[in-house]
Amino acid sequence: MSNPLSIGIAGAGLSGRLLAWQLAKLGHRITLFDKDQREAGDAAGFTAAGMLTPYAEAEAAELPIYRLGLRSLELWPSLVQELGSVRYQSRGSLLLAHAADYAELAQFNAQLKHSIEPSANQQQHLDRRGLHQLEPELCEHFDKAEFFPEEAWISASDCMQALARQCLELGVQWLEHTQVEEIGEAFICARQRHQAHAKQQPEQAPQQHGEALRRDFDWVIDCRGTGAKSEWKDVRAVRGELLWVQAPAVNITRLVRLMHPRYRLYLVPTGKDDIYIIGATQIESEDWSPMSVRSALELLSALYSLHSGFAEARIVKMDSNCRPALKNNLPQIQVHNRVLRINGLFRHGYLLAPAVAEQVLAVIQKQKVCNTHSAIDSIVSNV
Amino acid sequence: MWTLADKTIKSRLLIGTALYPSPQIMVDAINASGAEVLTVSLRRQNPEQGGGQEFWNYLKELNLNILPNTAGCHSVKEAVTTAQMARELFNTNWLKLEVIGDDYNLQPDPFALLEASKELIAQGFEVFPYCTDDLVLCEKLVEAGCRILMPWGAPIGTGRGLTDPYALKVLRARMPKDITMIVDAGIGSPSHAVQALEMGYDGVLLNTAVAKAADPIVMARAFKHALEAGRLGYEAGVMPEKDLAAPSTPTLGTPFWHQNK
Numbered sequence: 001m002s003n004p005l006s007i008g009i010a011g012a013g014l015s016g017r018l019l020a021w022q023l024a025k026l027g028h029r030i031t032l033f034d035k036d037q038r039e040a041g042d043a044a045g046f047t048a049a050g051m052l053t054p055y056a057e058a059e060a061a062e063l064p065i066y067r068l069g070l071r072s073l074e075l076w077p078s079l080v081q082e083l084g085s086v087r088y089q090s091r092g093s094l095l096l097a098h099a100a101d102y103a104e105l106a107q108f109n110a111q112l113k114h115s116i117e118p119s120a121n122q123q124q125h126l127d128r129r130g131l132h133q134l135e136p137e138l139c140e141h142f143d144k145a146e147f148f149p150e151e152a153w154i155s156a157s158d159c160m161q162a163l164a165r166q167c168l169e170l171g172v173q174w175l176e177h178t179q180v181e182e183i184g185e186a187f188i189c190a191r192q193r194h195q196a197h198a199k200q201q202p203e204q205a206p207q208q209h210g211e212a213l214r215r216d217f218d219w220v221i222d223c224r225g226t227g228a229k230s231e232w233k234d235v236r237a238v239r240g241e242l243l244w245v246q247a248p249a250v251n252i253t254r255l256v257r258l259m260h261p262r263y264r265l266y267l268v269p270t271g272k273d274d275i276y277i278i279g280a281t282q283i284e285s286e287d288w289s290p291m292s293v294r295s296a297l298e299l300l301s302a303l304y305s306l307h308s309g310f311a312e313a314r315i316v317k318m319d320s321n322c323r324p325a326l327k328n329n330l331p332q333i334q335v336h337n338r339v340l341r342i343n344g345l346f347r348h349g350y351l352l353a354p355a356v357a358e359q360v361l362a363v364i365q366k367q368k369v370c371n372t373h374s375a376i377d378s379i380v381s382n383v
Numbered sequence: 384m385w386t387l388a389d390k391t392i393k394s395r396l397l398i399g400t401a402l403y404p405s406p407q408i409m410v411d412a413i414n415a416s417g418a419e420v421l422t423v424s425l426r427r428q429n430p431e432q433g434g435g436q437e438f439w440n441y442l443k444e445l446n447l448n449i450l451p452n453t454a455g456c457h458s459v460k461e462a463v464t465t466a467q468m469a470r471e472l473f474n475t476n477w478l479k480l481e482v483i484g485d486d487y488n489l490q491p492d493p494f495a496l497l498e499a500s501k502e503l504i505a506q507g508f509e510v511f512p513y514c515t516d517d518l519v520l521c522e523k524l525v526e527a528g529c530r531i532l533m534p535w536g537a538p539i540g541t542g543r544g545l546t547d548p549y550a551l552k553v554l555r556a557r558m559p560k561d562i563t564m565i566v567d568a569g570i571g572s573p574s575h576a577v578q579a580l581e582m583g584y585d586g587v588l589l590n591t592a593v594a595k596a597a598d599p600i601v602m603a604r605a606f607k608h609a610l611e612a613g614r615l616g617y618e619a620g621v622m623p624e625k626d627l628a629a630p631s632t633p634t635l636g637t638p639f640w641h642q643n644k
Binding site: 060061062107110111114115236237239261262283284285286287289292294325327328329330 | 404405406407408410427428429432433434435436437438441455489540541595597598
């Protein structure tokens with residue numbers, strides 16, 4: 001590295017960590033500011049299910065999500081290899097509907113065909129026999145499925161931990177319990193709370209006590225997500241709820257999505273201890289409270305309808321979080337002199353983060369994004 | 384122009400605000416539809432704790448009439464509480480009253496609906512009841528003080544159109560002229576909306592047909608035209624159906640033995 005830069009990153013969620021790691025690998029000096037501790041916090045990246053499913057998402061999301069998602073799907077395997085000890089599965093995903101809801105499948109296919117027209121390698125229509133070959137236990141309730149062989153899954157918890165480990169190994173200065181108070185051209189002002197006061201309290205006004213600090217940098221990157229709301233008017237929080245069950249009586253190995261007229265269920269087999277992640281609701285509300293009974297009922301009854309073996313599963317964890325979205329539900333990178341602001345990864349954090357990071361790196365390194373997809377969307381805007 | 388409750392508006396489309404790919408597409412679709420009434424749900428947003436504000440601000444910025452709804456409510460009490468919250472949040476006494484009886488197809492519970500209507504009208508609400516096409520239920524809602532009725536075309540989100548046109552026709556004919564009638568739910572394609580308006584319905588309320596279309600903005604425009612076409616058709620007077628095709632011009636020159644066929 002001929003010209004190492006000093007870079008301050010506000011927010012140690014998935015984007016903040018990924019950028020800190022990648023920039024540190026390039027030899028830059030990184031300081032990471034985060035209001036929480038390294039192991040846990042409010043970041044949506046801790047709660048996410050980690051689905052890397054650009055095709056299945058293309059039904060409800062816009063094309064840039066699909067194209068950035070495909071790019072991430074290319075990037076993740078080598079990132080995961082470098083990170084080490086991150087569970088990653090690329091066995092594809094299945095999309096199902098109960099017979100009464102076949103119209104949902106038809107609508108999904110019509111929508112997908114309208115937006116991306118997947119090839120036969122990208123999407124396969126499975127009949128009962130085809131489904132039986134892949135996931136025999138799903139044949140209890142289902143006669144057909146859509147199969148997306150390229151789709152994958154990454155363990156969000158493994159990834160968050162591994163990124164932290166790598167950052168520390170590369171000498172990233174990680175300021176925990178440090179609430180960013182101001183981001184300006186080439187500086188960050190923050191307040192470091194004493195450990196005694198450092199409890200997780202979302203949406204709390206910056207505490208007056210604690211040590212004020214100001215650092216100057218060559219570049220400043222704001223990755224605070226919903227934490228950047230006061231400075232980015234269009235950022236809003238969208239609630240999502242997930243639950244974790246342990247189901248020894250169930251043997252499903254691929255990602256599953258269940259279509260339903262009113263809600264969508266997905267199931268992520270984590271491949272460890274019979275744990276499955278079930279999600280997710282999407283509620284237009286900045287609501288950090290625990291999961292509602294209504295949501296739990298919806299998710300669990302849909303889960304049971306997938307496989308009767310879930311009846312005796314144990315609910316290990318329920319979680320809710322708020323994801324940062326922009327008005328168009330697309331990610332954006334705002335560049336203003338030496339300040340970069342990244343936001344709007346919404347419910348696609350893991351699906352988008354590597355592709356978004358690639359564009360951030362290109363801005364900082366003053367390079368063009370090098371990629372094999374000529375049609376990839378630039379989400380960089382100079383403001 | 385026509386009158387809906389106490390407002391004079393132009394568009395006969397009432398549009399929902401759920402299920403769009405993004406708030407931006409929702410806003411663009413609403414603008415393209417020309418709708419002046421937006422229905423909004425709040426039950427799941429945790430409004431007691433101030434949730435939902437950011438999303439609702441997008442709607443408030445449009446400066447249209449907001450029709451809060453009680454979607455997701457299963458009892459009179461729940462509907463009444465939600466209605467009171469809605470009145471405070473959106474500063475309107477308009478309310479689309481939805482009390483669900485069957486969870487699978489979101490069929491309204493007619494008994495709870497009637498009871499909740501009475502209660503809310505007593506509290507000063509302008510109740511827009513989401514009901515079935517049952518004549519007796521509709522009569523009782525009118526007796527209870529409803530000035531607007533919103534019978535379904537088909538269950539919510541099915542897009543099946545007017546599954547019982549006969550019942551809807553009878554209902555329109557039997558209800559007093561001054562009752563505003565809107566087909567709510569079940570509309571899938573623009574032609575369904577045309578059909579409802581040709582029957583003399585004052586408007587339609589829909590959501591999924593636009594929000595889940597491959598291109599919601601273009602579909603919103605299609606509905607805008609459909610409502611105009613349907614209303615003009617009604618005003619112009621649709622010709623009655625006949626059993627035999629009658630030529631519109633005399634068939635001079637056709638031999639009489641062919642004319643008798």
